[in-house]
Amino acid sequence: MTSPAAERGREVRQRLLAAAVELIPERGWTAVSTRVLAERAGVTPSVVHYHFSSLPALLNEAVVGVMRQMLAELDGFLDTARTPADAVEVMLASVNQYTGADPLSLLFVEAYLAATRDDKLREEIAAVIDGFRGRLGHWLDERGVPAADETAAVLMAIIDGLLLHRGLGTRPDADAVTAVLRRLVP
Known part of the structure; x- marks a missing residue:
């Protein structure tokens, strides 16, 4: 059984993480301050440092x-x-829900940019991506796709690239992209 205080602590921690996920796309990674984050989460700034070792640690964990x-x-x-x-069609269809200017796309772009200056964030993001890439490569290998791990890496890079291009306002023809990828992954 969990104590009420522990449950409140978990709830506050989740509010802080949710506030970070909202604020990063709205303001940009470097414009999220402890004060602004605490205000959004409805807590005092000292509570942020009670639950997280630092603001960057909180932002990293959130993203x-x-x-x-x-x-x-x-x-x-x-x-x-x-x-x-x-699988390729499903992955491409999942991209269609993002405009490149939506909050989730902006969150990822901001995180990628922040990771260029933060070794720990870069390692954490790389581990998440590598984990999925490995699972995708294994899935493709089980279905007889040649060079499955390399194919998984290319597919993931294409998905990321399509999302980044959407943020710039360019949208390659979805049917053409699907046709090219179907040649890569029959």
């Missing part, structure tokens, strides 16, 4: 948690795909 969740959803899509071509 890495969202990335894990997103890639877990893609794992679910793989469970429903019957063929590698189906």
Whole structure:
């Protein structure tokens, strides 16, 4: 049984993480301050440092948690795909819900930029991506795709690239991209 104080602590921690996920796309990674974050979460600034060793640690945990969740959803899509071509179509369809200017796309772009200056964040993001890439490579290998691990790496890079391009306002023709990828993953 969990004590009421421990439950309140978990709830406050979750509010802080959720506030970070909202604020990063709104303001940019470097403009999220302890004060602004605490205000959004409805707590005092000292509570932020009670629950997290630092503001960057909080931001890192928030974004890495969202990335894990997103890639877990893609794992679910793989469970429903019957063929590698189906998996490619499902992955591309998942991209269509993002404009590149939506909060989740901006969160990821901000995190990637922050990771260029933060070794720990870069390692954490790389571990999440490598984990999914490994699962995707294994899934492709089980279905006879040649060079499955390399194919998984290329597919993930394409998905990331498509999302980044959307943020710049460019949208390659979805049918053309699907056709090219179907040649890569029949």
